[in-house]
Amino acid sequence: MNTPLKNRIRLLAKEKNAIILAHNYQPPEIQDMADLCGDSLELSIRASKTQADIIVFCGVRFMTETASILCPEKTVLLPRPNAGCPMADMVTPKALGDWISRYPTMPVVTYVNSTAAVKALTTICCTSANVIRVAESIKEKEMLMVPDRNLAAYAAAHTNKTIHRWNGCCPYHDALTPDQVIRQKKAHPDALFMAHPECRSEVLALADEVTSTSGMLKIARESDRRAFIVGTEVGLLYPLQKANPDKIFYPASPAMECTDMKKITLEDVAKSLETLSGEVKVPEEIRIPALKSVQRMIEL
Numbered sequence: 001m002n003t004p005l006k007n008r009i010r011l012l013a014k015e016k017n018a019i020i021l022a023h024n025y026q027p028p029e030i031q032d033m034a035d036l037c038g039d040s041l042e043l044s045i046r047a048s049k050t051q052a053d054i055i056v057f058c059g060v061r062f063m064t065e066t067a068s069i070l071c072p073e074k075t076v077l078l079p080r081p082n083a084g085c086p087m088a089d090m091v092t093p094k095a096l097g098d099w100i101s102r103y104p105t106m107p108v109v110t111y112v113n114s115t116a117a118v119k120a121l122t123t124i125c126c127t128s129a130n131v132i133r134v135a136e137s138i139k140e141k142e143m144l145m146v147p148d149r150n151l152a153a154y155a156a157a158h159t160n161k162t163i164h165r166w167n168g169c170c171p172y173h174d175a176l177t178p179d180q181v182i183r184q185k186k187a188h189p190d191a192l193f194m195a196h197p198e199c200r201s202e203v204l205a206l207a208d209e210v211t212s213t214s215g216m217l218k219i220a221r222e223s224d225r226r227a228f229i230v231g232t233e234v235g236l237l238y239p240l241q242k243a244n245p246d247k248i249f250y251p252a253s254p255a256m257e258c259t260d261m262k263k264i265t266l267e268d269v270a271k272s273l274e275t276l277s278g279e280v281k282v283p284e285e286i287r288i289p290a291l292k293s294v295q296r297m298i299e300l
């Protein structure tokens with residue numbers, strides 16, 4: 001840990017009345033410096049309630065856009081502007097608009113891992129933590145869901161809804177295979193296997209628990225088990241191990257490393273706070289319709 005740099009960031013944050021949020025996949029030094037770590041849902045809710053003037057969001061672009069949608073009066077900073085989410089870019093507003101025009105009566109559920117312009121075409125947003133609740137809250141039996149085909153399959157399997165899926169996915173979660181999981185289970189027969197719903201259904205079928213990143217942190221904290229196989233991005237191993245030093249965590253696959261989630265450095269955070277660079281601002285004509293779909297989710 002670079003303590004002088006961390007201290008400089010904390011001082012700047014105090015002077016500028018800024019809050020620093022970090023997603024659970026961020027590098028250890030970023031998580032240790034942040035005011036709050038969490039999953040996408042927790043961080044969006046926290047952003048919507050903060051009294052700070054500036055929100056520094058250590059995550060990827062869609063998360064900062066969500067913060068900007070919720071807090072238009074605040075300055076929202078993404079310390080590394082090219083930190084994106086490949087899955088979010090798998091559906092464009094044009095392509096979604098064309099799909100909607102083929103099914104005009106169907107509500108659209110959009111995973112928060114999506115652009116603001118896509119959220120603007122959406123009935124209600126969801127996260128990995130609330131997708132089942134969101135799908136069940138819709139009165140119609142049939143709906144469209146974008147962009148994650150795996151999350152949509154998971155929601156369909158746990159509700160009595162007919163969910164038409166967009167063919168997007170997280171390249172890291174989708175790459176995890178049942179064989180890799182079985183190998184880890186054989187190597188660690190006493191371990192509990194937790195999987196993120198962005199994994200394929202064949203992988204989820206092997207899981208003891210399917211949940212969001214913060215859901216995994218909660219399970220690890222509360223479980224009597226001593227060992228866990230973690231079926232999500234490897235960044236989560238750090239907060240898991242930190243919060244549970246007497247337990248042991250194995251990645252389902254060490255290849256599950258999201259390049260975009262590792263882009264932000266402490267230097268980037270300091271520079272962004274100093275110069276207010278990397279501001280993300282969603283234009284009003286997109287923000288207002290997008291806000292409806294995000295707020296509808298938060299109010300559930």
Ligand code: 13P
Nearest residue numbers: 039040041127128212213
């Ligand atoms: P969570 O909402 O579970 O934190 O997941 C976000 C994400 O990007 C998963 O890949």
Ligand code: SF4
Nearest residue numbers: 085086087170233258
């Ligand atoms: Fe997007 Fe996957 Fe990275 Fe999450 S882990 S930000 S879904 S690419």
